[in-house]
């Protein structure tokens with residue numbers, strides 16, 4: 150870990166990571182290499198099954214020649230290892246790129262685990278969310294075999310701690326000249342200590358096989374650092390998010406965003422849920438089908454229904470404006486982000502009115518999506534992509550020297566800074582921004 154993070158017991162959550170000193174938004178928190186990682190084809194459907202990690206993990210944990218991994222996994226499982234957990238300290242993105250392996254099969258952490266500057270509170274450490282009859286305290290005699298990670302323990306570790314992603318950071322991959330954006334599943338023992346929030350104050354992503362975690366908010370000393378365990382499901386109402394988290398990780402989320410939603414007027418909560426269901430179960434599939442068949446009239450019908458839903462939600466939000474802050478409105482809108490995103494895609498595919506009018510409308514749609522992401526998903530790839538798209542549209546519509554283009558450029562820089570920090574060399578920064586612009590064109594509709 151980079152900087153001074155403390156691992157401590159968090160009420161009702163097991164262990165978690167807290168800031169020893171205050172941390173500024175965009176500060177690097179962690180650059181960690183995996184205990185085990187498997188790569189799959191870039192196709193999201195093709196991501197390797199997490200179950201395949203179990204034998205790899207057992208092997209890595211029990212290998213005599215890599216005591217660091219063994220210690221890290223023992224710590225993660227039992228939380229009782231009295232020795233200091235060895236943590237990586239790889240300070241820059243560029244170092245990382247050089248260190249990261251591009252091999253296509255499983256890779257173990259063989260080197261580079263030094264320079265710990267993370268102080269773990271072992272006195273209160275214990276394994277958290279599962280029951281294990283084999284667990285033993287550090288005080289027990291450590292017979293060599295008792296230390297071994299069993300298949301059963303490894304599968305619990307994988308269930309609650311594995312991380313999978315469709316691909317590594319696309320722009321970073323392009324800048325370091327990586328051939329293809331593979332999908333990944335792996336276990337990063339230090340990253341696995343971070344708890345979840347639906348309104349996280351940190352963002353995480355892969356550069357090669359390295360897990361990068363960066364703060365996206367200012368964090369006071371003693372405050373917990375959180376990441377989002379949700380992918381696209383983060384854009385759902387609280388109940389739907391909680392069901393996923395309960396099912397996958399076995400906990401009931403009570404984060405600030407979940408609380409805010411549960412305190413919103415009942416009627417509004419219900420409307421968000423109904424809107425979410427209609428968009429996800431009916432309108433989104435119909436939208437995708439219309440796009441696939443280039444069926445303009447069905448696309449127009451979907452667009453009209455999306456607009457009706459949007460108008461009525463916006464009227465409801467307006468009605469409760471007195472009790473909702475600006476950011477509360479954005480947090481609530483995040484529950485139906487797909488509605489706003491589909492409206493944006495429709496606007497781009499089916500421009501209404503003359504060219505200037507439709508460009509205006511598209512610009513407004515992007516601005517609305519971006520405001521939501523800037524509130525709940527700071528520093529996420531989608532945030533950077535949309536900011537890049539906004540800049541492109543603003544330049545296109547108003548000219549490169551316009552106040553709008555200037556404002557959009559600031560938003561893009563800010564999103565970029567949240568994801569990659571403010572200490573990049575200028576050349577790298579420019580290359581990353583350009584790569585993100587291109588990736589945005591490819592990956593955003």
Ligand SMILES: C[S@@+](CC[C@H](N)C(=O)[O-])C[C@H]1O[C@@H](n2cnc3c(N)ncnc32)[C@H](O)[C@@H]1O
Nearest residue numbers: 162163164277278309341342343344345398400
């Ligand atoms: C990757 S681990 C995080 C570290 C974990 N707390 C520990 O002590 O090892 C994931 C597990 O942490 C717990 N957890 C994470 N976020 C939580 C939250 N917001 N509320 C309650 N429990 C949480 C759940 O038990 C979950 O299965």
